[in-house]
Amino acid sequence: MAGKLRIQSISIEGFRGVNKKTSMNFAKKSAILFGPNGVGKTSILQALEWCFFGGLISAIVGPPEFKKEDAIVNSFHPQKRATVEVVLEDEKNRRIKITRERKKGRSTTSGKTKLEVEIGGTQYSGEKAQTELNKWLRTTPTEFYASIHLHQEAVRDLLVGDPLVRSEMIDKLLGLHFVRELIEYIPLKYVAKEAKSIEEEIEDIQTRKMQEVAISKKRLAELEIEMEKTGIGATSLSVSSLMKLAEDTMVKISDIEQKIETKVKVLEKPQPDTKSLEKTLGELKNSIGKLEGVWTTAYKEVVTKASSVESLKQDYEEALKEIASFKIKDPQDFVDKKSNIDAQISALQKELDSKISTRSLLQDEVTLVQRLSSNVKGLELDIKKIEQDFGDEAKIEASINKLQSQIEEKRARIKQEEALNSILISGLDYLKSALTNNCPLCKSDIEYAKVITTLQKEIEQREGAKLLRQIQKELEGLTKEKPNFENALFNFRRLKGELERSRSLIEQEKEKLKEKGFKPTEDLVSYVDSELKEINNRISNLDEQMRQLKAEATEIDLRANDLRGKIEKLSSVEKEIKKMFDTTETGEKLVEIVNERIGELLGQSKTLDEMTEELKGTKGMLETYEKILSFLKEKDRVDKLEEGMPILQQRVKDLQEKYSKMKELEAGLTDIYQVTSTAREEMIKQALSDLQLTIKSYYSKILCHPYYLNLQLIPEKERGKAIYRIRAWDKDFKQGTYVQTRFSNAQMNAVALSLFLSMTTRLPSNLGLILLDDPSQSMDRTHKEALSKLLSQILEEKQVLVATQDTEFEQTMQRVFPKDKALIYNFKEWSLEGPKITQ
């Protein structure tokens, strides 16, 4: 399979951006696919990938939307079918024709593709076609993605994608992917776990199952000794002995059946094996259980009946005794006696009502008479007081008259005195003014001076003696004293009148009482008091009599009810007993019949009591049976265990052999794992030292960073996984940096291209092909020039297909690429039919 394969031609229909059939004849030459964005250049490159491998790596590692629809088949293709045909040829013109077809499916990754491969005139299809194709290509899809087809997004993935994916890829390119897989995929833990599992099974058999035989044998011997102690000797511990015991128990059960007149089940004799004996045990238990049930029911029935009859008898006798205790046997006698008492109560009630009415009258009289009597006493006292102070009526009248005459006398005297005073003062005034010596009255001569003096003296004396005033004072005293007597007289007469009225009222009450049959005495108050007391006593007396009679009546009622109850009870019990024993007898004769029946029931109960012992004995036999059977079963088990010992020993031997092999495998894998781990580091060192030179060569050709002139792949470990990091260094390898942190997009692109092209040189693929999709991203003119020159060198050895929309880059490539080795395809525009391509 010498010589690299190149693309001779490609024919595409219904694939992604290409609808109408489009063919391109490269004739194994390199090509520039030039045109604006979105005219189908990438579709041509992807068609190659899909045709080789049946899938697109970008659909697997790309966004999830790829899985939501079929992104392979062109939506406008009339048959909804994608077809790509690629013809490859190697240097010896050996030809491979690959045709892949697909109908539109639900998603990009679901559904099948149809593959046909023709190699040297031989046609292959299906899986066989893919196998043959793989052999020829010697490239996996991932390798194709990493080192043949540089996608637009691959630049990003190489630098900023998952370091683990990148590192796996690099390992493959370094020829270390088997080493990586040996380390990562050897299932050491799985093998160790399986070895442990076998070891545990051996231990389980040795420590548990094999020891169980010895322990079980020991326990069986102990059990035999215990059985001996409970009276079950070694001779009884056999199947035949147990069969004999089963038969004896069956006979016993049959006896009991006859005695309690029942039939539970016909029991069959057991076979001479523990299984049959165990079945018999169950049947015997069942039969005894049923017999016990029948016996219990019968016993309960007899005991309950005896108890019930005894209880009835006691009730009957008690009822008879109780009725006998009543002196009156007929409740009607109680009724008559009660009627008599009721009549007495009625008479007493009548008297009581009358006495209560009289008492009410007397109570009113007492109040009235006491009030009148009290009035009389009060009035008499008041009159007596007036008499003491002023005397009797006549005396008071005399005193008033006397006072009246004294008053009049005093008034006359005052008048005289006042007139005299007036005369004296007037005479004095006259003489003083007239100064005459003639008396104005009698005209007699007078010495007015003398007279004046005399008059003045007289006036002064009279004033000095205060005579008039004295008389006036006396008049005042008399005037004040007189109304006292007049009031006394008035009150005296009023009191007298009231006294007479009160006395008259008392007399009227006396008459009223007489009319009502009373015989009032002079002292009416004492009389009515005494009468009231007497009536109260009588009323109390009547109350007491009535209470006693009522209590007696209640007692009679209670006794009468009691008697009726007792008679009813007796009647009920008697009726029940008569019905029970179908007799018409009553009283003592009935009791005799009941006693006879109780005697019979007690007899039956005694018979059943005796059966208890028999049942107990049978159950004892059954217990012995069970113990022996249990022993025999255990013996069977131990015998079987013993029989199985050689099998167990053989199993242990087998397992030990397996364990030994498993440990050997584990040791081998561990050894290989350790050796590979150690070797890997050295191999990486060696491989990288070769690759570094290639990387540096490409990196310097594409125009590297002005300061970081060297690129290096650094093997590291991240979370237990081996990865590579990309670092850039200055010319002396003193100052280093991760390219992701410091490089511009164009510089990063240059790094990615350097790595990609370096890896291409390492791939043992049979495809002499490099596909570059928009490789000049972010580059300036100088970079583009450098890249074009580099590619022109590569296309001497490989077929290079470059897709670009960059006019400057396209023109540079046209200028730099040898004309006979590179074709130029212009992608003009895109329509629903696909791109329009001119050459």
Next chain:
Amino acid sequence: MSIFSKRLYEELSQRLARKDKHGELLKLLLQWLEEGGGDAMKDGVKEMVKRIKGE
């Protein structure tokens, strides 16, 4: 076995503690890797375990 696997076998087997015993196992592992990758190798070892266990 491919030339690549053969070279790797020689490289690793020299370092094995017991090449007589584990060399054949290494060959097997490399063969599985070549045929089907890491998963195939893992499945191969699991198949060996099954055979030892007699399953």
